Amino acid sequence: MDLSSIDPILLIAALIVAATPILLAAIGELVVEKAGVLNLGVEGMMITGAICGFAVAVETQNPALGFIGAALGGAALSLIFGFLTQYLLSNQVATGLALTLFGLGISALIGQAYIGVKPPITADLDIPLLSDVPVIGPILFQHNLMVYLSLGIVAGVWYLLKYTRVGLVLRAVGENHDAAHALGYKVVRIRMLAIAFGGACAGLGGAYLSLIRVPQWTEGMTAGAGWIALAIVVFASWKPWRVLLGAYLFGGITVLQLNLQAAGLKIPVEYLSMSPYLITILVLVIMSADRSRAALNAPAALGRPFHASS
Amino acid sequence: MIRLEKRPEPSQAWTYVTPLLAVLATMIAGGMLFAILGKDPFVAIRTIFWDPLFNEQFAAFSRPQLLVKAGPLILIAIGLSLGFRAGIWNIGAEGQYIIGALCGAGVALAFYPLEAVFIFPLMILAGALGGWAWAMIPGLLKTQFNTNEILVSLLLVYVAEQLMASMALGLLRNPDGGGFPGSRNLGDYPAASNEELIAGTGMHWGVVAAFIAVIFAYILLNRHRMGYNIRLAGQAPRAARFAGVNATRLVLFCLGLSGALAGLAGLFEVAGPAGQITIDFNVGYGFTAIIVAFLGRLHPVGILFAGLLMALTYIGGELAQFMLGLPAAAIQAFQGMLLFFLLAGDVLTNYRIRIGRAEVA
Numbered sequence: 001m002d003l004s005s006i007d008p009i010l011l012i013a014a015l016i017v018a019a020t021p022i023l024l025a026a027i028g029e030l031v032v033e034k035a036g037v038l039n040l041g042v043e044g045m046m047i048t049g050a051i052c053g054f055a056v057a058v059e060t061q062n063p064a065l066g067f068i069g070a071a072l073g074g075a076a077l078s079l080i081f082g083f084l085t086q087y088l089l090s091n092q093v094a095t096g097l098a099l100t101l102f103g104l105g106i107s108a109l110i111g112q113a114y115i116g117v118k119p120p121i122t123a124d125l126d127i128p129l130l131s132d133v134p135v136i137g138p139i140l141f142q143h144n145l146m147v148y149l150s151l152g153i154v155a156g157v158w159y160l161l162k163y164t165r166v167g168l169v170l171r172a173v174g175e176n177h178d179a180a181h182a183l184g185y186k187v188v189r190i191r192m193l194a195i196a197f198g199g200a201c202a203g204l205g206g207a208y209l210s211l212i213r214v215p216q217w218t219e220g221m222t223a224g225a226g227w228i229a230l231a232i233v234v235f236a237s238w239k240p241w242r243v244l245l246g247a248y249l250f251g252g253i254t255v256l257q258l259n260l261q262a263a264g265l266k267i268p269v270e271y272l273s274m275s276p277y278l279i280t281i282l283v284l285v286i287m288s289a290d291r292s293r294a295a296l297n298a299p300a301a302l303g304r305p306f307h308a309s310s
Numbered sequence: 311m312i313r314l315e316k317r318p319e320p321s322q323a324w325t326y327v328t329p330l331l332a333v334l335a336t337m338i339a340g341g342m343l344f345a346i347l348g349k350d351p352f353v354a355i356r357t358i359f360w361d362p363l364f365n366e367q368f369a370a371f372s373r374p375q376l377l378v379k380a381g382p383l384i385l386i387a388i389g390l391s392l393g394f395r396a397g398i399w400n401i402g403a404e405g406q407y408i409i410g411a412l413c414g415a416g417v418a419l420a421f422y423p424l425e426a427v428f429i430f431p432l433m434i435l436a437g438a439l440g441g442w443a444w445a446m447i448p449g450l451l452k453t454q455f456n457t458n459e460i461l462v463s464l465l466l467v468y469v470a471e472q473l474m475a476s477m478a479l480g481l482l483r484n485p486d487g488g489g490f491p492g493s494r495n496l497g498d499y500p501a502a503s504n505e506e507l508i509a510g511t512g513m514h515w516g517v518v519a520a521f522i523a524v525i526f527a528y529i530l531l532n533r534h535r536m537g538y539n540i541r542l543a544g545q546a547p548r549a550a551r552f553a554g555v556n557a558t559r560l561v562l563f564c565l566g567l568s569g570a571l572a573g574l575a576g577l578f579e580v581a582g583p584a585g586q587i588t589i590d591f592n593v594g595y596g597f598t599a600i601i602v603a604f605l606g607r608l609h610p611v612g613i614l615f616a617g618l619l620m621a622l623t624y625i626g627g628e629l630a631q632f633m634l635g636l637p638a639a640a641i642q643a644f645q646g647m648l649l650f651f652l653l654a655g656d657v658l659t660n661y662r663i664r665i666g667r668a669e670v671a
Contacts, residue, residue, distance in 0.1 A: 088654050089657055093399055093460065098601075101642070104642060105643030106639075106643045224464075230461055277469050281465050284457050
């Protein structure tokens with residue numbers, strides 16, 4: 001094994017790239033869960049976003065339009081979930097699963113024509129001076145716009161939830177929908193908006209995979225990233241900055257095991273490949289073991305259906 | 311204005327009607343999807359639902375496939391339905407299915423080429439135990455550390471897939487296979503082979519096990535205290551707590567049983583229709599079984615019919631792929647749609663639809 005072949009600077013830069021899809025999906029799901037809705041369809045929305053973004057980007061030869069298409073595709077799919085759970089009051093767990101199964105199918109269907117196609121390249125930003133700073137430059141200032149956008153979304157969500165009236169209403173709906181309803185807030189409408197936001201973010205995350213990280217289209221390419229995003233929301237105790245931490249931690253593990261594979265570590269590749277999933281489970285266990293803390297942070301109305309009887 | 315009024319009790323009639331409505335709605339929406347893909351919707355629907363059973367040319371081949379495909383679906387869905395009733399969500403049946411197959415095939419290959427009657431029963435035991443043990447991971451984490459069983463069971467699917475890949479390339483690889491990945495074919499090893507019991511029907515031991523599971527689940531739910539506890543915990547969790555239902559036991563029972571049944575399904579598949587462990591041995595039965603469980607209303611007899619119907623869409627899908635060039639993924643989307651319509655239809659079971667303004671009480 002040759003550990004010296006692993007360059008720590010490139011490793012950290014690659015970590016950020018690996019973490020961004022999950023970060024985007026997780027921050028979207030955080031908003032959904034803060035509104036009291038558990039959408040388990042993240043995987044389905046991500047992969048739908050991946051193919052919608054890919055298809056639009058290839059047809060228009062414009063990655064930016066691709067990302068917009070991905071957000072719209074993810075949001076459209078999430079609205080199916082929203083309609084079923086909010087208006088027809090279906091079981092959220094089952095509907096989320098249905099969304100994932102449907103998303104995997106529909107994405108494979110759309111994606112048939114795009115197997116083996118190369119997407120247009122998303123250019124990295126090249127910020128004069130900053131990009132050339134040794135060590136920090138390659139790590140922080142040589143990424144594409146989506147990386148910075150994802151950080152911007154995290155900051156925006158944090159600010160919105162903590163300091164604005166909109167955030168307060170959103171949290172109220174998620175903590176006690178009956179009280180929020182009694183105060184005159186439109187519980188269902190607010191939740192629909194949150195669900196659409198979550199879908200758009202998951203779509204962006206998926207497109208980041210198909211347009212930048214990989215970049216090509218293969219069936220089932222998200223490979224559980226949506227589920228890991230769900231786990232990271234729990235890990236983060238529903239706090240935006242911790243989502244960032246969780247996603248980057250996870251990105252680090254993914255990149256490290258890939259580097260160890262390349263460096264020829266004496267562990268079969270399959271065992272290295274399963275490590276991100278195992279570590280996610282481990283982290284989930286650690287976070288949920290402390291019952292009092294886990295219960296304090298979860299939105300009180302999470303997963304409960306709302307039906308205004310009057 | 312349309313509004314919903316909660317029924318005092320779920321409507322019995324709608325419980326039975328909604329699955330049929332959902333199938334009908336899926337056929338219509340699916341037909342539209344096929345039309346968008348440039349296929350004649352009527353021909354496509356007929357190819358999927360009618361030709362596998364009644365077309366003279368294909369029926370002889372595809373009728374036995376119905377049981378071959380329905381067997382694992384029913385077996386897994388029966389296990390899942392018990393947990394779903396109690397609000398315990400095992401969605402990693404695909405992983406338990408893989409581990410069951412690995413354990414069963416492992417036992418068989420350990421004895422190869424010995425011919426003995428005890429090998430197949432031992433494989434069945436190993437398959438069930440493997441699936442059970444894999445499902446116990448989310449089970450124990452749930453009861454000991456309050457970890458979400460949905461996420462853990464699902465993430466373990468990916469771990470199981472990697473484990474299977476490593477086995478197909480390493481420990482279980484066929485030494486006479488010329489270096490190709492994949493184990494020995496159990497079909498060539500009579501003591502371990504799960505052969506058709508009645509020629510031309512597709513009936514193998516896995517299908518028998520599925521029928522037995524249906525009967526046992528029916529008895530469990532209607533005649534046994536554990537079944538009563540499962541239903542109680544699902545319908546009124548608080549009441550169940552006060553009635554002294556042991557939540558820990560319930561979680562371990564439901565997850566363990568569904569894991570064991572999924573493991574069995576995997577074992578019967580690897581010893582029979584699939585024949586060997588390969589990198590892409592699993593074909594998504596564990597996920598489709600979730601749809602089967604809901605389509606069958608989480609009721610054993612319903613699951614029996616739902617499993618047969620879902621198997622039909624698999625076979626019909628393959629036929630449509632072959633005859634009409636309909637993409638394989640279209641069937642996957644079709645199955646997902648079915649679950650959407652079913653869940654949407656449930657609103658009629660639990661609510662009355664009222665049209666007009668609400669009067670002030």
